Amino acid sequence: MAHQIIQPEGWAPAKGYANGVLAADGHLFVGGQIGWTVDQKFEAHDFIGQxxxxxxxxxxxxxxxxxxxxxxxxxxxxxxxxxxxxxxxxDVGRAYREVMGRHFPAMAMVVVSALVEDEAKVEIEATAVLSKA
Structure with missing residues (x-):
């Protein structure tokens, strides 16, 4: 198989997109994630929480x-x-390290006028390279 859809267990189904796509070569493409929970509900309404x-x-x-x-x-x-x-x-630095540790990949920050979910203040997408086991 050329690629595999990645959907964490217990998450509400993604509609019209994939949360993750794992290529056969170990590249993982994580779709834009926003500050909602596994049930697609916003519990945090501030930037840091989201x-x-x-x-x-x-x-x-x-x-x-x-x-x-x-x-x-x-x-x-x-x-x-x-x-x-x-x-x-x-607070961004402290909160980042709390979730991701002291691992700092290549990053870009883009300011946008809005996101698709009106309540969202931030959306982050990621690329990872997993070693083929």
Missing amino acids: MVQALRNIRAVVEAAGGTPEDIVRLTWYVTDKAEYLAAQA
């Missing part, structure tokens, strides 16, 4: 594919409020 949940979601997809956060090689962040992100930078 960022932490989005990173937890990425971690869950990577782990469901058999990887670890250290396998992540790229993160692309989409934020709706640059000023809110900049004002929270110290």
Whole structure:
């Protein structure tokens, strides 16, 4: 098989997209994750809370594919409020390390006018490279 769809156990079904796609060569592409729970509900309404949940979601997809956060090689962040992100930078670093440890892959930050889910303040997509076992 050329690729495998990755869906963490217990997550609400993805509609019209995949949460993760694992290629035969070990490249894992994690679709944009936002700050909602496995039931697709927002429990956090602030930037840091949603960022932490989005990173937890990425971690869950990577782990469901058999990887670890250290396998992540790229993160692309989409934020709706640059000023809110900049004002929270110290908290961003602390919260990031809490979920991902001290692993810092290549990253890009893009400011967007809105995300598809109106309540979302951040969306993060990832690429990981898992060793073929």
